[in-house]
Amino acid sequence: MKTMNAKKKTEPCCSASTEELGCCHIEGVVHVDSRGQIVLPKGLRDKMKISEGDRLIVISMREKGVLSSISLMKADRVDGMVKIALRPIMEGLVED
Numbered sequence: 001m002k003t004m005n006a007k008k009k010t011e012p013c014c015s016a017s018t019e020e021l022g023c024c025h026i027e028g029v030v031h032v033d034s035r036g037q038i039v040l041p042k043g044l045r046d047k048m049k050i051s052e053g054d055r056l057i058v059i060s061m062r063e064k065g066v067l068s069s070i071s072l073m074k075a076d077r078v079d080g081m082v083k084i085a086l087r088p089i090m091e092g093l094v095e096d
Contacts, residue, residue: 027041027043027044027047028040028041028043028044048074050074054074054075054076055074055075055076056072056073056074056075057072057073057074057075057078058070058071058072059071059072059073
């Protein structure tokens with residue numbers, strides 16, 4: 001009979017193996033200027049199809065209450081995700 005540990009084992013979001021890279025990739029290094037601005041590397045902008053005037057959402061993540069990282073997401077992608085998430089709710093309202 002196996003015994004269970006009191007602590008749950010947590011899996012990292014990404015595999016340590018370079019053959020199985022999933023969610024996390026280093027796309028480049030940026031510098032913050034005196035105004036707090038950064039420039040995204042051209043290669044990343046090309047991959048993400050980010051153009052001048054595009055809007056990005058900044059998402060923060062906390063670890064034990066301390067801000068530990070930020071992510072950027074194109075605002076138009078969030079709009080599509082919200083529509084997908086709300087579709088079943090809206091369909092239910094129309095049917096009622």
